[in-house]
Amino acid sequence: MRDCDVAIVGAGVAGLAAARWLTRRGARVVICEALARAGGRAFTDHPAALGRTPFDHGASWLHSAERNPLARLGQCHGESLLDTARTRRRVAFIDGRLATEAELAARDAAEAALEAALIARSDHPGPEQTPDPSFAAALDELPPDPWHANIEAIEATLIAAADPTRLSLADWRANRLEGTNLLPPEGLGAYVLHLLAPPADALALATPVTRIDWSGPGVALATPRGTIHAKAAIVTVSTGVLAAGRITFAPALPETMATAIASLPMGLLSKVALRASSADRLDLRPGCFVERRLDARGEPFMAFNAWPRGRDHVIGFVGGETAWELARAGEKAAEDFARAELTRLFGTRAARSFAPEAVVTSWGSDPTFLGAYAYPLPAAAAARLTLATPLATGRLTFAGEACHPTLAGTVAGAFTSGRTAARMVWRGVAGEKV
Numbered sequence: 001m002r003d004c005d006v007a008i009v010g011a012g013v014a015g016l017a018a019a020r021w022l023t024r025r026g027a028r029v030v031i032c033e034a035l036a037r038a039g040g041r042a043f044t045d046h047p048a049a050l051g052r053t054p055f056d057h058g059a060s061w062l063h064s065a066e067r068n069p070l071a072r073l074g075q076c077h078g079e080s081l082l083d084t085a086r087t088r089r090r091v092a093f094i095d096g097r098l099a100t101e102a103e104l105a106a107r108d109a110a111e112a113a114l115e116a117a118l119i120a121r122s123d124h125p126g127p128e129q130t131p132d133p134s135f136a137a138a139l140d141e142l143p144p145d146p147w148h149a150n151i152e153a154i155e156a157t158l159i160a161a162a163d164p165t166r167l168s169l170a171d172w173r174a175n176r177l178e179g180t181n182l183l184p185p186e187g188l189g190a191y192v193l194h195l196l197a198p199p200a201d202a203l204a205l206a207t208p209v210t211r212i213d214w215s216g217p218g219v220a221l222a223t224p225r226g227t228i229h230a231k232a233a234i235v236t237v238s239t240g241v242l243a244a245g246r247i248t249f250a251p252a253l254p255e256t257m258a259t260a261i262a263s264l265p266m267g268l269l270s271k272v273a274l275r276a277s278s279a280d281r282l283d284l285r286p287g288c289f290v291e292r293r294l295d296a297r298g299e300p301f302m303a304f305n306a307w308p309r310g311r312d313h314v315i316g317f318v319g320g321e322t323a324w325e326l327a328r329a330g331e332k333a334a335e336d337f338a339r340a341e342l343t344r345l346f347g348t349r350a351a352r353s354f355a356p357e358a359v360v361t362s363w364g365s366d367p368t369f370l371g372a373y374a375y376p377l378p379a380a381a382a383a384r385l386t387l388a389t390p391l392a393t394g395r396l397t398f399a400g401e402a403c404h405p406t407l408a409g410t411v412a413g414a415f416t417s418g419r420t421a422a423r424m425v426w427r428g429v430a431g432e433k434v
């Protein structure tokens with residue numbers, strides 16, 4: 001393995017963004033990637049079970065396009081991006097029947113009121129109130145509404161991928177995704193690789209880093225293909241991988257950093273995709289979102305995105321504790337759960353409408369990720385910035401989605417965090433201080 005200025009651990013969006021920034025400034029960079037592919041949690045596949053159409057196992061939307069540097073980069077490169085606002089219609093079922101327009105309006109009103117109340121609670125806690133409770137604890141303080149269970153399930157278990165009783169309210173508030181959502185037609189994983197492909201000689205695939213010696217003056221990264229010596233390292237692996245000790249550090253990480261990692265556990269969001277076996281589209285418009293009104297908070301929940309981009313499959317999303325339980329039980333359990341939920345909505349028509357094969361994502365059980373993205377525990381929202389603080393004046397710096405304070409859990413957050421880490425590390429490398 002060749003020596004370099006900056007060794008980057010992980011070729012996900014953060015690692016690729018850091019490499020792009022550094023190589024443009026003439027730095028010699030090596031990216032060590034455990035898998036035989038780049039992109040990390042931005043991964044487009046063309047599964048046979050879905051007729052070989054593009055399917056994003058991880059990220060698929062460019063959220064908050066107005067402040068998303070990856071959306072801007074694509075637009076500058078002439079990429080066509082689909083604004084999902086036109087198709088983002090909501091369909092809800094109540095006790096096996098379609099919700100009326102008035103009921104949907106009541107749902108929207110409940111969502112707006114709940115969000116406004118939680119934002120106010122987070123920004124201005126009362127003198128007797130815990131400053132940063134869990135999302136669930138803050139919701140407990142509000143008068144109940146029949147839609148609260150669904151809104152909690154979507155905001156906490158799907159969007160934040162976290163159990164609402166463990167998710168910091170302050171972090172939920174700081175990372176709310178507003179504005180336009182854009183879809184790259186050929187998949188977000190493919191889009192990322194197209195825009196951020198590193199120079200071929202900078203990327204070492206199938207090269208997991210097992211140990212990082214950062215005792216100085218530079219760093220030494222142990223891999224099964226040899227040791228890489230560099231002036232500095234940027235580590236972009238998930239907090240799940242860090243917490244599991246899959247990379248050892250010598251010397252051990254300072255207590256503040258170890259605490260930050262422990263305060264940022266991985267949430268889980270899983271997808272189950274099922275392909276139509278006939279022309280029946282269940283009277284659902286392409287791109288719409290389908291949910292069932294829950295009877296109680298905490299009930300297992302799956303929302304469906306029907307026929308995305310007009311394609312002939314639906315994608316079920318399940319998050320939080322239910323997703324972890326299904327991941328432990330195996331792919332078939334998640335598939336069965338999705339089919340059972342569709343049957344609750346559409347009766348026997350659902351069983352006739354879908355092919356027997358399914359695609360089930362496996363972020364929870366995959367040892368290179370160990371979850372979907374990180375969420376901070378109550379009162380621990382500052383852990384994101386602690387994790388992003390360079391050690392030994394930049395000799396060892398962490399980056400990735402978990403490090404971003406307002407775009408965490410997104411490719412935009414990963415991209416910005418990678419670029420910021422590169423900028424901080426480069427100061428030291430260019431000045432030969434690390």
Ligand SMILES: Cc1cc2nc3c(=O)[nH]c(=O)nc-3n(C[C@H](O)[C@H](O)[C@H](O)COP(=O)(O)OP(=O)(O)OC[C@H]3O[C@@H](n4cnc5c(N)ncnc54)[C@H](O)[C@@H]3O)c2cc1C
Nearest residue numbers: 010012013014034040041059060061209400401410411414
């Ligand atoms: C199901 C799901 C849906 C999502 N939906 C969206 C969405 O619609 N929009 C959005 O913006 N974001 C979404 N996200 C989040 C987004 O995918 C992530 O925030 C982002 O891709 C994380 O990038 P990263 O570079 O921080 O980490 P990663 O992508 O995890 O990159 C880290 C890299 O490190 C590698 N690695 C691990 N261990 C080692 C080791 N020991 N040595 C070397 N390499 C190692 C991994 O293989 C990986 O390639 C979703 C994620 C999931 C899982």
